[in-house]
Amino acid sequence: MKAINKRNITVLAVIVFLVFLAVERTTKSEPEAVPAIQQSSEPESGMNAGLLAPAFSLQEGGKSYAVGGSRDKAVLLNFWASWCDPCQQEAPTLNALALKYKNVLDVYGINVTSQDYKPNAERFVRKYMLAFPIMYDLKGEVFDKYKGMVFPTNVLVDKNGVISEVILGFLSPEELEKKIITLTGS
Structure with a gap:
């Protein structure tokens, strides 16, 4: 019964998200022209491909992990919850991709603890022996900043700090690896 309820909640969240996107697209008007002196060569920050990834910093295990701006490697942000079947x-x-591409890609697992139970998330990390940094978004502030709606949400960010793609839901291992190869040029 619990599995059916979780699946129904996930399906409902996806439907709500798709309706939101459809309504937003139909109600959006043409953007106003911005005078040339106000335009910047840097893209604005936001949650769409081509925009700078919203900046954040989370601490875990005495180490600080930050996203925002240029970096040495591309990064994959994985927003997850322990009860999420696709996350499992x-x-x-x-884990395998983090190890295989460790020289060109950072993988940051971000447990949205505001929608999870931290002891369950910690058990999840141990069970899957995750070899990449795991952070706990205790209040859901980072997930909100990234306008998260479904689990898992994977955000691919290039070395310049620009979002290359937002992936909602589960992809096959092959599809995800293709996207990482495109992102990193590996």
Whole structure:
């Protein structure tokens, strides 16, 4: 019964998100022209491909992890919850990809603890022996900043700090690896 309820909640969240996107697209008007002196060569920050990834910093285990701006490696941000079946399915893939591409890609696992139970999340990390940094978004502030709506949400950010793609839901290991190869040029 619990699995059916979780699946129904996930399906409902996806439907709500898709309706939101459809309404937003139909109600959006043409952007106003911005005078040339106000335009910047840097993209604005936001949650869409081509925009700078919203900046944040989370601490875990005495170490600080930050996103925002240029960096040495591309980064994959994985927003997850321990009760999420697709998150459980993709955990081994993320682990393998983090190890395989460690020289060109940082993988940051961000447990949205505001929608989870931290002891369960900690058990999840141990169960899947995750080999990449795991942070706990205790109040959901980072997830909100990234306008998160579904689990898992993977955000691919290039070395310049620009979002290359937002992936909602589960991808096959092969599809995800293709996207990482495109992102990193590996």
